[in-house]
Amino acid sequence: MTRVNSYRSGPDERGRFGIYGGRFVAETLMPLILELEAAYEAAKRDPAFKAELDHWLADYVGRPSPLYLAERLTAKLGGAKIYFKRDELNHTGAHKINNCIGQILLARRMGKQRIIAETGAGQHGVATATVAARLGLDCVVYMGARDIERQKPNVFRMRLLGAEVRPVTSGSATLKDAMNEALRDWVTNVSDTFYLIGSVAGPHPYPAMVRDFQAVIGEETKQQMQAKEGRLPDTLVAAVGGGSNAMGLFYPFLDDAEVKLIGVEAAGDGIATGRHAAAISAGQPGVLHGSRSYLLQDDDGQVIEPHSISAGLDYPGVGPEHSWLADMGRASYVPVTDREALAAFELCSRTEGILPALEPAHALAHVAKIAPGLPKDHLIVMNLCGRGDKDIFTVADAMGAKL
């Protein structure tokens, strides 16, 4: 393992985490991302921006989210003490809104009138439509036609919030294609449009900016664990698609070497089947959507269609900072299959009375694997980053139940 003084100093001035990240975009977009970077740097230094953000997070999102001891689950698994970071209790039901509030306040500072976003499961689309409605800005959400089919409730939510949902039929008609389409919109409508990216992906400065807006998850966790247990947690576990909820939880702990960080990737039908979305576990470094990171691709560098039961994890890439943390050995990334995630979904529902989204159900499946083998004073925090209401149709389908 290469030693560094701090894992928290990235990205460098080129927007890179080691070899990952960067600004691999068409020239049309370069002036826009440079403008965005300058605006974000200025906002970060402005105490008024921080105060405004804190106010919105408290009164509109409902932060801080609780750090909850999952007592029955802990007893049932019979090992480590398991805490949930309850980001599913946020307004709109997931962690996505933390970042949306940050970016839309930035968009307003920049005088942008029109917001565009991509969405997979629809959680980011709903969160974007929500904050756009609250600030009275126009909102267009790109969503793969296949995802529209499997996430109907979220599509209707977005429409109720006044957003226009544009179906994307190109390519595989899922999240990666929605992102292609949003980028195409942005290069067409450069002057008035703000592209609100939902994950720690895309060209610099997005991976760092989204991480910063999500870091509130880890910062709260640190304080809350100090208050409850008087020390740091031992292990953090979070689902990784693009990886924004995981990055938000991990980032404040990166320099606490004793805290183990585990990202859980979607293994779909199993890594060996080739039908999965595990970019770090089974991909190679590549360049897509503006940054270099681990990517599911064939030998010719063509992007492979990912597969996961969770639309939010169904993405062929991963945020560049995760790729770097994986290479550095600071965080480890493990696969969990559709079947394991569904079992964890049921376990959480029946043991804790919480329907988790299918994304954190992946994280929980890994917790269920490791907790029994750990001592009772080992503290695990799992990021319960979204609620499962949006997934009931998918889960019913998988269980063979008719609604």
Added chain:
Amino acid sequence: MSGTAGGGRIERRFAELRAAGRAGLVTYLCAGDPDAETFWRILAELPAAGADVIEIGMPFTDPMADGPSIQAAALRALAAGMTLPKVLGLVRRFRELDQATPVVLMGYYNPIYRYGPERFLDDAKAAGADGLIVVDLPPEEDDELCLPALARGLCFIRLATPTTDERRLPKVLTNTSGFLYYVSMTGITGVGAAPVEQVRQAVHRIKAHTELPVAVGFGIRTPEQAAAIAKVADAAVVGSALVDTVAKGLDAAGHATAGLSQAVLGQVKALAAGVQAARS
């Protein structure tokens, strides 16, 4: 710094065009679209049909700066088995027929990155390619491919757009060689066109910063539009309109019909006639 990498054929071709007092026609088609053999039949005849510079698209699954026409072309080519090594094979085969017409490979970085940038540059050069346009490599990432390409005498052709302001233009021109590709409007390929007067002003603005030839593309569909651009720029680039003709020449099963290659070549002839007559 501009224009220091002697691509050879590209410089010679633009010098010939200048001497002849006319603008050039640059054609874009995606390699292997709709299949390797049909594409080859078109490629082999493009110089005779009047293409002065040939851009060959290297297909990629996720061409984020291209419109639906060119993405569909890339997916057709990939479905028919096109790969980056096969694209280089087509260039090699073309060079056996034609030593004079410049070939520019255009695409996205990931297939090149996966192939190995240094190995790709060596193989592209050996195959007889003259220049590269890699859409998602801005000047900020020049050490990835641009600088090693220039070191091998391959031109690295950059895109400038209406968002490239006076402050940014010098940065875009640094390390650009062969010609500058001015994208006449913001947005994706194949949708809309900019007014000629706007293009004239933009070319004038760019020419104040460089001696490189300026080719103008995005949205040119007809011989008349090509002629209008040829009056104000060193070359007109036509891509989506040709790719659309390929798409129209497919049967219900997606296979090339008998007249497809002649339809594309006929269109190139008409565009070339427009360009060649523009300044007479």
